[in-house]
Amino acid sequence: MIELNAVALRYGQGSDVLKDVSFKMEAGDFRFLTGASGAGKSTLLRLLFLALRPSRGQALIFGEDVSNISTRQLPLIRRKLGVVFQDFRLVGHLSVFDNVALPLRVAGQRPADYQRDVIDLLDWVGLKQKAKELPETLSGGEKQRVAIARAVVSKPEILLADEPTGNVDPAMAKRLLHLFLELNRLGTTVLLATHDEQLIAQTKGKVLRLQNGIVKDL
Amino acid sequence: MANTIQKPAPIFPPRAAPLASLTVTMAVMCYLASLAIGALILINHAVDNWTHGLSREVTVQLRHISDVDPAVQLQQSMQVLSSTAGILKAEPLDRKASLSLLEPWLGKITGEDLPIPQLIRVTLDEAAPPDFVALEKALNTAAKGVSLDTHQRWETELTRAASLLSNLGCGVLALIILASVMLVIFAARAVLEANRQVVGVLELIGAKNSFIARLNDWQFLKTGILAGCVGAVVALLTFYALSATGDSFSQVGQALVFAPQGIQFINLAAFVAVPVVATLLAVVTSRLTLSHMLGQSR
Structure with a gap:
């Protein structure tokens, strides 16, 4: 599913943000990605959802070398990835329902096909009553849950989440963790970037620790 | 909510781009194009009438x-x-x-x-x-001392002058079309710029360029139809108004709007073509521009 061999990455002419990242995730794996703030967790996730390409080394996603993926292939590979962004990236003028349904619309589904699934998912993340509201009326935690619902609505093969519980209370964090574990149980490969050690302690998931641009696969 | 199918909101906010300005400027372009088409029709009809009269008669001159x-x-x-x-x-x-x-x-x-x-x-x-x-x-x-004047020289001169005017009219039309294409390209760029954040999200969740480019089809379709219809109708009203002035312009207007039925039908068809061409131009140009820009940004 994901295989990185001696991957390094730098922005422009700057110094390497990632220096030597090597790890492998098989289908159905669940991993935490942890490290201090600024360690490069978000950069590594950006590389994995194909927003960046490695400066050195080899990164394989679904067996495809990230450096060689064409712009034509890009959308089809991204549809197999679910991403929860740290800054949510919700579309401001779309309702909660329409934001969550967006990946399904992009994939060509009609409202009649996805309405039930979207409502069920909103119910699960506790936002069914806010389905018609705009993101600007939601709290940070609620926006986080909308972002998570959008990332998982199309049942992706790989889920990448950047601090998905950073803006929610411990009870909701636990509930969201269960959602991720449930998705993983159903076959989704999950990589969850967090610095919440308590959250990590609640599961038996393996930990990838990013230190000085180097990942040690624990 | 569960029982009724919700109509999804447009992915791009309808008023996020300056399409109202595009509609106004396109309407002006369509008006000018309609005037040029009217002038071309009049030139062709006038030349037909003149050359028909000249070729039907000859003059014998006795010195x-x-x-x-x-x-x-x-x-x-x-x-x-x-x-x-x-x-x-x-x-x-x-x-x-x-x-x-x-x-x-x-x-x-x-x-x-x-x-x-x-x-x-x-x-x-x-x-x-x-x-x-x-x-x-x-x-x-x-x-x-008898000579025959077949009016050949006049006919040639008239045809040449008419051909020159027709080419000039076609040139003006081509310039108007070019300017309209540039306007649509500018507006399509503005649409993409105004929706840059939404486009970023769409790209990250796997939207193809063609999907994103299609999102604005309806907006540009409406722009083309509205601008084309307004431009053509105002131009027709201008010719009607000219026909009522009573001075030398009235004959120009009357020749166009009160032409015999068959010719009038062709005249109207030429004016109806304006909104059709404007709509096609708006939709195709915007789609190609957006596809090109999205391809560059990946």
Whole structure:
């Protein structure tokens, strides 16, 4: 599913943000990605959802070398990835329902096909009553849950989440963790970037620790 | 909510881009294009009428020659004309009618001593006109100082002038189309810029460029239809207004809007083409521009 061999990455002419990242995730794996703030967790996730390409080394996603993926292939590979962004990236003028349904619309589904699934998912993340509201009326935690619902609505093969519980209370964090574990149980490969050690302690998931641009696969 | 199918909101906010400005400027372009089309139609109709009149008639000119009696010269020429196949009517012009033809160049002529040639207006059978070379030869044989004017020079001049004006009109139309294309490209860029954040999200969740480019089709379709219809209708109203002015412009307007039914239908079809072309131009140009820009940004 994901295989990185001696991957390094730098922005422009700057110094390497990632220096030597090597790890492998098989289908159905669940991993935490942890490290201090600024360690490069978000950069590594950006590389994995194909927003960046490695400066050195080899990164394989679904067996495809990230450096060689064409712009034509890009959308089809991204549809197999679910991403929860740290800054949510919700579309401001779309309702909660329409934001969550967006990946399904992009994939060509009609409202009649996805309405039930979207409502069920909103119910699960506790936002069914806010389905018609705009993101600007939601709290940070609620926006986080909308972002998570959008990332998982199309049942992706790989889920990448950047601090998905950073803006929610411990009870909701636990509930969201269960959602991720449930998705993983159903076959989704999950990589969850967090610095919440308590959250990590609640599961038996393996930990990838990013230190000085180097990942040690624990 | 669970029981009714929700109509999804547009992914791009409808008022996020300056499409209202595009609609106004496109409407002006369509108005100018409609005026150019009207002018082209008028030029073509006028040239058709003129050349039709010129090719239906020829003029026989009898110059004064000192030892020839003008009456005999006229009689001999009329005999030739009346015996030639392909001539429907030969009508000598009296001196007053001949002088009136010179008025535009010489002004009002009152003197009786001006030696002007005798003219014969000859109406031809358009289906089977006579052989002009043979006719001129026969006239020269029958009487001295007779020449045949087939109006060929005038017809050539008129056709050349009309062709020049038509090309000019087509050039103006081409410039208007070019300017409209540039306007749509500018607006499509503005649409993408105004929705940059949404486009970023769409790209990250796997939207293809074609999907994103299609999102604005309806907006540009509406722009093209509205601008085209407004431009064409206002141009038609302009021609109607011209036809009612009562001065020299009124004939221009009347020739266009009160043309015979068959011609009027063709005229209207040309004006209806304006919104159709404007709509196609808006949709196709915006789609190509957006696809190109999205391809570059990946």
